[in-house]
Amino acid sequence: MSDDRKLGFFALVALVVGSMIGGGVFSLPSDIAQGAHPGAILLGWLITGVGMISLALVYQSLASRKPDLDGGVYSYARAGFGEYIGFNSAWGYWISAWLGTVAFITLLFGAIGYFFPVFGEGNNLASILGGSLILWGVHFLALRGVREAALVNLVTTIAKLVPLIVFLVLVTLGFKADLFSSDFWGTGGAFEWSSVMAQVKSTMMVTLWVFIGIEGAVVVSGRAKNRKDVGTATLVGLVGTLIIYVLVSITSLGVMARGDLVGLPNPTTAYILESVVGPWGATLINLGLIVSLLGAILGWTLLAAETPYVAAKDGVLPRLFAKENANGAPVASLWITNGLIQIFLVLILFSSGTYQAVYTIASAAILIPYMFSALYQFKLVVTGETYGPEESRVGDLAIGAIASVYSFWLIYAAGLDYLLMCAVLYAPGAFFFWKAKYESGKSAFSPSNFLISGGLSVAAVLALTLMYKGVISPL
Numbered sequence: 001m002s003d004d005r006k007l008g009f010f011a012l013v014a015l016v017v018g019s020m021i022g023g024g025v026f027s028l029p030s031d032i033a034q035g036a037h038p039g040a041i042l043l044g045w046l047i048t049g050v051g052m053i054s055l056a057l058v059y060q061s062l063a064s065r066k067p068d069l070d071g072g073v074y075s076y077a078r079a080g081f082g083e084y085i086g087f088n089s090a091w092g093y094w095i096s097a098w099l100g101t102v103a104f105i106t107l108l109f110g111a112i113g114y115f116f117p118v119f120g121e122g123n124n125l126a127s128i129l130g131g132s133l134i135l136w137g138v139h140f141l142a143l144r145g146v147r148e149a150a151l152v153n154l155v156t157t158i159a160k161l162v163p164l165i166v167f168l169v170l171v172t173l174g175f176k177a178d179l180f181s182s183d184f185w186g187t188g189g190a191f192e193w194s195s196v197m198a199q200v201k202s203t204m205m206v207t208l209w210v211f212i213g214i215e216g217a218v219v220v221s222g223r224a225k226n227r228k229d230v231g232t233a234t235l236v237g238l239v240g241t242l243i244i245y246v247l248v249s250i251t252s253l254g255v256m257a258r259g260d261l262v263g264l265p266n267p268t269t270a271y272i273l274e275s276v277v278g279p280w281g282a283t284l285i286n287l288g289l290i291v292s293l294l295g296a297i298l299g300w301t302l303l304a305a306e307t308p309y310v311a312a313k314d315g316v317l318p319r320l321f322a323k324e325n326a327n328g329a330p331v332a333s334l335w336i337t338n339g340l341i342q343i344f345l346v347l348i349l350f351s352s353g354t355y356q357a358v359y360t361i362a363s364a365a366i367l368i369p370y371m372f373s374a375l376y377q378f379k380l381v382v383t384g385e386t387y388g389p390e391e392s393r394v395g396d397l398a399i400g401a402i403a404s405v406y407s408f409w410l411i412y413a414a415g416l417d418y419l420l421m422c423a424v425l426y427a428p429g430a431f432f433f434w435k436a437k438y439e440s441g442k443s444a445f446s447p448s449n450f451l452i453s454g455g456l457s458v459a460a461v462l463a464l465t466l467m468y469k470g471v472i473s474p475l
């Protein structure tokens with residue numbers, strides 16, 4: 001990369017922040033308060049902060065210890081635990097990426113719906129039609145070989161940060177301590193272990209969603225002008241983002257009663273600010289969010305199509321996914337990915353699925369790739385691979401262990417409904433893996449692979465049965 005494309009410290013921090021903050025923060029106060037009161041919300045942030053910082057440090061350490069593994073998050077799972085686990089990580093990451101776009105589209109039309117009420121909450125017929133139009137517009141751009149431009153990043157980063165800062169200042173000014181602390185633990189009085197833990201657990205998919213992108217945030221630091229900026233910029237960006245998230249979710253509980261907060265339409269921050277300063281507050285937030293989401297939809301669509309493309313080049317997905325057009329765009333991967341987004345948009349219409357439901361599935365789906373990245377770090381420490389004989393491994397052992405424990409906890413916190421839903425999305429992957437192996441004349445299913453895919457299929461059938469019977473309804 002030429003030197004003028006290299007970034008200084010503040011540009012790096014902005015890029016790190018920009019790759020994590022998308023749309024999630026704009027409904028964060030109500031989403032996080034849905035099942036939790038202030039005390040539990042603060043505990044939830046504490047756990048998330050420790051877990052996410054460890055995970056970011058894992059990615060940072062892996063990037064420097066294994067620079068040749070540049071195929072994204074999935075390549076760590078593959079290097080550590082074999083092709084089939086690697087495949088499942090790529091598959092899950094891909095699902096999460098495109099489901100995230102589905103969620104973004106509904107949120108986008110929720111925001112547009114503030115100005116044009118025909119779009120309602122972003123999941124009615126008008127919104128799905130509008131969303132499809134945007135989807136295929138982005139698809140067309142991607143086919144032409146469009147890449148994420150620095151200018152787009154700059155504009156969208158400003159568009160999201162300005163409203164957020166205005167929000168924080170004005171909502172903090174209107175903060176009423178007694179409103180915030182009324183029923184702090186949600187128990188009508190003192191701390192109760194079981195109730196508070198259940199509340200904390202309910203916040204975990206929300207706080208995870210707003211941090212998705214953390215894996216890419218670490219990679220962008222490779223563009224640093226000075227190597228020594230990389231670590232600090234990532235950490236400053238990460239902690240800065242965490243502070244914004246904590247403040248947005250906490251201050252809101254001091255201007256509006258929790259019961260009112262959770263009943264607001266998306267994006268809820270718009271209506272919270274409106275309640276403090278009047279309609280211009282909502283206008284500002286919605287405009288910023290619309291710009292931010294358009295950028296995020298483009299970025300995540302490119303990334304979503306990139307994932308199976310890279311995996312196909314490595315031979316764990318069928319060759320078809322590696323096909324390029326004359327502009328160098330992964331044409332088959334783009335069509336399949338965006339086709340799936342389109343199908344889900346229609347599903348949402350029929351199931352009246354919400355932005356919140358879709359992103360919860362996207363959050364649950366990314367847990368597999370995150371977990372195997374953390375476990376790979378752990379494995380490197382234990383086997384001593386890449387470590388010199390005198391080199392201390394204590395720090396890396398700690399971050400690998402904390403990030404692994406955090407990801408196990410998240411899988412537990414995701415809850416059975418969403419895990420089963422994920423099984424439905426993961427299970428068909430086996431066919432594609434088999435096809436990829438078949439193409440190169442290898443056999444796909446060792447006994448352990450067979451066991452994993454068999455287990456996933458059983459879970460998927462169970463999930464579909466339960467959904468059909470209406471016992472669970474994740475969407």
Ligand SMILES: NC(=[NH2+])NCCC[C@H](N)C(=O)O
Binds near residue numbers: 101
């Ligand atoms: N797979 C996706 N499209 N993920 C989007 C990441 C969400 C992002 N962290 C946000 O707060 O909005």
